[in-house]
Amino acid sequence: MMLTDRQCVEWLFSVERICQENILQSHDAQIFFEVGDSVWFDRNVHERLFGTIEKLNSKTCTVSLIGGKKWAVPYMRLDHVDESLFDARAPRARRLLDVAVRARQMMDEHGLRAWSLYFSHGRRLLGKCVYRDQAIFISRHHAVNHQPEQVNDTILHEIAHALAGSKAGHGPEWKAIALRIGAVPESRAYEKDKAERKRKKLLEAKSRFTTGDMVSFPVKGKQFVGRIIRMNPKRAKVDCGNRIYLAPYTLLENHV
Structure with a gap:
C-alpha cells in the first residue's frame, strides 16, 4: 500500500523523535511545502478540503481554499495533490536531519547536553542563542540551503555564545572561545547591517522614479x-x- 505524503512525513519525523531526542518539531515539516503548492487536508472524518498554499508561517501555512476561504493548517496535516512533490523535496528533510544530528553532537561535545536545539522559521537571522531557555536556534532555511561548512560555523558561533554567557556579546571572551572551538570570531551583526544599508539605498533610489519617467x-x-x-x-x-x-x-x- 502506498503511503500518503502525510504518512511519510509522520514516519520520518517519528523516527527522528525516537533517535534524536525530539530535535525536530512537527512544524519542521514546512520544508516539504512551498507557496503555490496545491494541497489537501481533512477538516474532519467526513470532509476533505482542497486549496493552494498562500503563505508559509512558522507553525502553520495559510491555505486559500476553492471558493475563497482561507485556513491556517499545521504542516503535518497537509498532503500534496501532486504526490511527486514529496519525493522531490525529501532531500531537504534528509539534509535537515543531517544538520540536526551534527549540531546535537557538536553541542554535546562542548558541554551543552542540557541545552536544546531548534530550527527557526526566519531566513535573515541564521542563528540565535537564548540563554533563558538554554536553547540554540538555527534557521531552517539556512540549514537546508547553505553549504555544510557555513552551517557548521553558524552552529559553532552559537555554541560559543552559550559558553561565553549572556554578558559577553561579541567581545574578547566570546572571540577567544569562538577561536578555540573553531568558529570564525566575527559578529554577524555587521553583515546584517550591511544588507540593511543596501536595502535602504535601493528603496531610496527607487522612490525617485515612477512609471512613465x-x-x-x-x-x-x-x-x-x-x-x-x-x-x-x-x-x-x-x-x-x-x-x-x-x-x-x-x-x-x-x-x-
Whole structure:
C-alpha cells in the first residue's frame, strides 16, 4: 500500500523523535511545502478540503481554499495533490536531519547536553542563542540551503555564545572561545547591517522614479535614454526605442 505524503512525513519525523531526542518539531515539516503548492487536508472524518498554499508561517501555512476561504493548517496535516512533490523535496528533510544530528553532537561535545536545539522559521537571522531557555536556534532555511561548512560555523558561533554567557556579546571572551572551538570570531551583526544599508539605498533610489519617467543610465560605458514602462522590485524596465533594458534604480538618473 502506498503511503500518503502525510504518512511519510509522520514516519520520518517519528523516527527522528525516537533517535534524536525530539530535535525536530512537527512544524519542521514546512520544508516539504512551498507557496503555490496545491494541497489537501481533512477538516474532519467526513470532509476533505482542497486549496493552494498562500503563505508559509512558522507553525502553520495559510491555505486559500476553492471558493475563497482561507485556513491556517499545521504542516503535518497537509498532503500534496501532486504526490511527486514529496519525493522531490525529501532531500531537504534528509539534509535537515543531517544538520540536526551534527549540531546535537557538536553541542554535546562542548558541554551543552542540557541545552536544546531548534530550527527557526526566519531566513535573515541564521542563528540565535537564548540563554533563558538554554536553547540554540538555527534557521531552517539556512540549514537546508547553505553549504555544510557555513552551517557548521553558524552552529559553532552559537555554541560559543552559550559558553561565553549572556554578558559577553561579541567581545574578547566570546572571540577567544569562538577561536578555540573553531568558529570564525566575527559578529554577524555587521553583515546584517550591511544588507540593511543596501536595502535602504535601493528603496531610496527607487522612490525617485515612477512609471512613465524619462531616465538615463550607463551600459558598458555608454549612456542610454528611455522611458520607464514597469517598476520591478530591484530594477526598472526601460524602453529605449529599439531595445528594452532592466536597469538598477541606483544607476538611473532623471532625464529632462
